[in-house]
Amino acid sequence: MSMLRVLKIVFAVAAMTFLLAPLVAILPLAFTSSVFLNYPVPSYSTRWFAELFTADVWRRAIINSLVIGLGVTVLATVLGTLAALGLRERRLPFSGVLRTAFLLPMVVPAVVLGVGMQLLFVRMGLANSYLGVIFAHTVIAVPFVFVNVAAALQGVDTRVERAAASLGASPITTFRRVTLPLAIPGIVSGAVFAFATSLDEVVLTLFVAGPNQRTLARQMFSTIRENISPAIASAAFLFIVGTILAALVVALVRWKSAQRRMA
Amino acid sequence: MTQPYIRFDKVTKAYGDFTVVEDLYLDIAKGEFVSLLGPSGSGKTTLLMMLAGFEPPTRGAVIVDEKRIDQLPPHRRNMGVVFQSYALFPHMTVAANVAFPLEMRGVPKADRKQLVDRALDMVQLGAMADRKPSQLSGGQQQRVALARALVFEPAVVLMDEPLGALDKQLREQMQLDIRDLHKRLGLTIIFVTHDQSEALTMSDRIAVFNKGRIEQIGTPNEIYDHPTTRFVADFIGETNLLDGTIETSDASGLTLSLPGGKRIRVAAGSNEAAGKTVTVSLRPEKIRLGADAGPSSSSGNSIPATILDSVYHGDHLRMVLDAEGTRLIAKADRRFGDLQPGSKAVASFDPADCWLVRS
Ligand SMILES: Nc1ncnc2c1ncn2[C@@H]1O[C@H](COP(=O)(O)OP(=O)(O)OP(=O)(O)O)[C@@H](O)[C@H]1O
Ligand SMILES: [Mg+2]
Numbered sequence: 115m116s117m118l119r120v121l122k123i124v125f126a127v128a129a130m131t132f133l134l135a136p137l138v139a140i141l142p143l144a145f146t147s148s149v150f151l152n153y154p155v156p157s158y159s160t161r162w163f164a165e166l167f168t169a170d171v172w173r174r175a176i177i178n179s180l181v182i183g184l185g186v187t188v189l190a191t192v193l194g195t196l197a198a199l200g201l202r203e204r205r206l207p208f209s210g211v212l213r214t215a216f217l218l219p220m221v222v223p224a225v226v227l228g229v230g231m232q233l234l235f236v237r238m239g240l241a242n243s244y245l246g247v248i249f250a251h252t253v254i255a256v257p258f259v260f261v262n263v264a265a266a267l268q269g270v271d272t273r274v275e276r277a278a279a280s281l282g283a284s285p286i287t288t289f290r291r292v293t294l295p296l297a298i299p300g301i302v303s304g305a306v307f308a309f310a311t312s313l314d315e316v317v318l319t320l321f322v323a324g325p326n327q328r329t330l331a332r333q334m335f336s337t338i339r340e341n342i343s344p345a346i347a348s349a350a351f352l353f354i355v356g357t358i359l360a361a362l363v364v365a366l367v368r369w370k371s372a373q374r375r376m377a
Numbered sequence: 378m379t380q381p382y383i384r385f386d387k388v389t390k391a392y393g394d395f396t397v398v399e400d401l402y403l404d405i406a407k408g409e410f411v412s413l414l415g416p417s418g419s420g421k422t423t424l425l426m427m428l429a430g431f432e433p434p435t436r437g438a439v440i441v442d443e444k445r446i447d448q449l450p451p452h453r454r455n456m457g458v459v460f461q462s463y464a465l466f467p468h469m470t471v472a473a474n475v476a477f478p479l480e481m482r483g484v485p486k487a488d489r490k491q492l493v494d495r496a497l498d499m500v501q502l503g504a505m506a507d508r509k510p511s512q513l514s515g516g517q518q519q520r521v522a523l524a525r526a527l528v529f530e531p532a533v534v535l536m537d538e539p540l541g542a543l544d545k546q547l548r549e550q551m552q553l554d555i556r557d558l559h560k561r562l563g564l565t566i567i568f569v570t571h572d573q574s575e576a577l578t579m580s581d582r583i584a585v586f587n588k589g590r591i592e593q594i595g596t597p598n599e600i601y602d603h604p605t606t607r608f609v610a611d612f613i614g615e616t617n618l619l620d621g622t623i624e625t626s627d628a629s630g631l632t633l634s635l636p637g638g639k640r641i642r643v644a645a646g647s648n649e650a651a652g653k654t655v656t657v658s659l660r661p662e663k664i665r666l667g668a669d670a671g672p673s674s675s676s677g678n679s680i681p682a683t684i685l686d687s688v689y690h691g692d693h694l695r696m697v698l699d700a701e702g703t704r705l706i707a708k709a710d711r712r713f714g715d716l717q718p719g720s721k722a723v724a725s726f727d728p729a730d731c732w733l734v735r736s
Contacts, residue, residue: 277464279451282481
């Protein structure tokens with residue numbers, strides 16, 4: 115084995131460790147029976163999961179996260195998909211500028227967005243409301259949908275859509291029967307990303323959400339400052355499981371659509 | 378020609394300041410089979426796309442059945458299009474691809490199946506009905522595209538190099554099938570091809586494109602035997618282009634002096650002025666090779682020649698000759714197989730086979 119190869123493997127392992135160690139560190143603590151969030155774990159139990167689902171603050175946080183997450187997913191997927199479809203039109207003026215505008219929330223610091231939104235939402239009467247939180251999360255989730263759908267549409271040959279039109283399909287039928295089925299994998303990935311973005315968003319939530327809209331991520335954030343309870347580890351565990359499930363959904367959709375094209 | 382069915386009236390298409398099609402006139406009668414032939418990038422696909430409604434003309438009008446169709450969207454034009462890139466629906470089976478136009482026209486399901494089967498049988502793909510396009514070879518995909526464009530029996534069919542990916546045997550079979558369908562259904566077909574022999578055998582008329590213009594349009598016979606320009610003569614089939622100066626002209630034609638000093642008779646251009654430089658096209662198969670000038674020598678042209686090269690082409694030999702300083706290509710019968718490079722022969726040809734072309 116060459117020196118370079120060894121170096122590559124060492125580097126890969128180091129990078130993976132760096133990325134995964136925090137996850138591995140927190141997971142066993144989710145099953146601790148102790149009331150402290152630290153090692154060693156005296157014995158294993160699921161009491162903190164029970165706490166998560168019975169304690170009012172945690173239960174509400176989970177429900178809030180799901181409600182807001184679903185709202186964001188629907189809104190961001192529709193908006194991001196429409197944006198990607200619109201910007202596909204090559205005759206559109208300023209399409210480069212618009213494209214950048216849609217991607218901007220990815221790079222603008224969340225704190226800046228948060229301050230702006232808080233000022234704006236207070237005026238619009240959206241402060242401390244579910245709708246406000248959903249709008250806030252949607253702003254940063256749209257770029258993910260946009261990027262995914264745009265990439266999927268890139269793979270759709272415009273000549274195939276022209277063929278549909280020449281065969282008698284109206285623009286709407288062409289979209290429904292040709293463009294949409296070919297773009298679905300991108301749309302689903304985008305939707306999953308949107309949900310995940312909403313789920314772990316804290317900064318904007320701090321600015322725009324009231325006590326009634328505490329999400330799971332927000333609840334963890336305050337818990338870790340107020341009373342360091344192992345319930346945080348259990349919540350983190352749920353997060354990880356949820357994320358893995360989401361990733362599986364994406365993988366499954368990609369695999370199925372590849373299969374569909376093949377056979 | 379009676380009232381044209383399709384008319385391009387001074388149509389120009391430009392992308393920015395790059396003109397792709399320029400001031401083009403083209404009339405096509407109902408039921409006519411017109412081939413568009415021309416080098417890559419000469420605007421053939423662009424013309425089809427304007428007719429199919431995907432590219433608006435920059436100037437001019439496209440008229441079908443006496444109506445301007447500029448405002449008619451592609452899906453209402455009822456034209457079958459075979460795209461240069463096949464453009465099959467990748468997520469649908471072969472059968473679903475072919476059924477698509479029928480479905481759009483509200484054909485009942487039971488009839489659909491029957492029509493699809495028949496169309497697939499025509500292109501010999503009955504066994505592939507349940508496959509996806511990605512599981513087919515290029516030639517098979519091309520045939521699916523053909524079946525899909527023909528299954529709904531549109532009045533006009535636009536084909537952009539529909540047989541390009543097929544092997545010779547299948548191509549000839551499909552040529553016959555398309556011809557047959559054209560006659561049987563009275564289809565109006567506009568057919569883009571790079572294959573000039575395909576254009577010559579299939580078309581009622583051929584339009585030769587060059588740089589966004591039609592250089593010449595006419596029957597295969599006219600195009601091949603009476604090319605009007607140097608470009609057409611050179612593009613369709615192989616030809617000898619002889620540049621010369623007119624010595625004299627009279628009622629039966631003119632006498633041309635070739636750069637090597639040799640004089641030939643040309644049975645055309647009797648009204649051309651002496652001293653002018655002109656170009657003559659002479660097809661290789663019109664040149665006879667012999668040990669002497671042959672029986673028709675008195676009325677014809679004959680030039681002593683040296684054979685430079687002789688290439689076997691199966692049914693004929695392609696000879697390169699040096700005829701007193703003029704390089705000539707001749708197609709010779711195989712019995713001249715003993716004419717080796719270096720040997721002498723006499724090349725003779727009729728004045729009537731010398732055709733004047735514009736440069
Ligand atoms: N959207 C476009 N923008 C700019 N130029 C274009 C566009 N589409 C085509 N062209 C140009 O127009 C010219 C004619 O293209 P067209 O596709 O009609 O050629 P063609 O005769 O079909 O060639 P081929 O035989 O290679 O298919 C080409 O030079 C091409 O580069
Ligand atoms: Mg083309």
